[in-house]
Amino acid sequence: MNKKNLKRKYERDGYAIIRNVISTKLAKEIENHIDWLTKKHPNTRPEAFHHNMLIHDPFIHHILDQKSILDIVETIIGPNIALFGAHYIAKRPLSGQPVGWHQDGSYWPLEPMDVVSVWLAGTHSTKSNACMKVIPGTQNKRLMKPSEMIKLDTRDYVLDLAIHPDHIDESSSVDIELAPGDISIHNPFIIHGSNANVSDQWRIGLTLRYIPTTTFVNRDGWECALLRGHKQKNISNNYVDKPDFRKKEHMPFNRLS
Numbered sequence: 465m466n467k468k469n470l471k472r473k474y475e476r477d478g479y480a481i482i483r484n485v486i487s488t489k490l491a492k493e494i495e496n497h498i499d500w501l502t503k504k505h506p507n508t509r510p511e512a513f514h515h516n517m518l519i520h521d522p523f524i525h526h527i528l529d530q531k532s533i534l535d536i537v538e539t540i541i542g543p544n545i546a547l548f549g550a551h552y553i554a555k556r557p558l559s560g561q562p563v564g565w566h567q568d569g570s571y572w573p574l575e576p577m578d579v580v581s582v583w584l585a586g587t588h589s590t591k592s593n594a595c596m597k598v599i600p601g602t603q604n605k606r607l608m609k610p611s612e613m614i615k616l617d618t619r620d621y622v623l624d625l626a627i628h629p630d631h632i633d634e635s636s637s638v639d640i641e642l643a644p645g646d647i648s649i650h651n652p653f654i655i656h657g658s659n660a661n662v663s664d665q666w667r668i669g670l671t672l673r674y675i676p677t678t679t680f681v682n683r684d685g686w687e688c689a690l691l692r693g694h695k696q697k698n699i700s701n702n703y704v705d706k707p708d709f710r711k712k713e714h715m716p717f718n719r720l721s
């Protein structure tokens with residue numbers, strides 16, 4: 465898909481799929497990373513490998529440096545790009561948690577809500593192993609406030625809030641089926657979620673949230689990464705340094721993959 469068509473499709477539907485954005489070798493390293501993190505944090509579910517566990521990780525920065533991903537992000541938000549969120553939503557076989565229907569923007573302290581999400585597939589992600597589902601067009605609705613949403617138990621769900629089923633037309637949802645190395649991108653207003661993984665296969669996705677450097681992250685000290693272009697003088701986001709690899713602390717990986 466050329467840049468113009470990608471932007472048009474994203475603006476019309478609130479999401480887009482782009483195939484083969486990273487190599488299958490690098491996607492395999494993502495699988496290895498989940499295995500490594502699972503051993504390092506045996507008491508944390510792999511749906512909950514959150515930003516704080518990833519933002520100083522050299523392997524994550526290796527992914528953030530991938531030109532192929534940044535070029536796609538640039539098409540949507542322009543040349544001055546930062547990351548404000550990284551989160552693995554890796555669902556184990558048989559017992560992977562569902563994600564209730566939600567709009568990402570309901571959770572985020574961004575001013576303005578100018579942001580695009582990348583969902584990067586480390587494994588196949590299909591209807592049978594609980595891929596993400598989106599409801600195209602809902603990016604034009606207003607954002608639901610957390611107080612208007614229903615509370616969920618995080619022992620059973622990845623997120624603690626969901627939009628009430630009365631507001632959801634599941635019949636118009638689309639399954640975002642991806643192969644390792646594919647990505648989808650989505651708008652912060654689009655309604656999306658996913659089922660429980662009851663298949664015998666892992667479903668591994670890395671979500672990456674990109675902002676133009678004109679977007680302010682209004683949360684004290686929140687750690688972002690500047691990835692392309694320049695920062696804005698009047699926007700006081702906190703940009704971390706690129707981490708050095710330390711054998712005892714980090715997963716070894718092939719920098720050429």
Ligand SMILES: O=C(O)CCC(=O)C(=O)O
Pocket residue numbers: 553563568581583594595596656657658669671
């Ligand atoms: O990984 C999933 O199933 C849901 C992903 C999601 O909610 C997101 O990327 O915002």
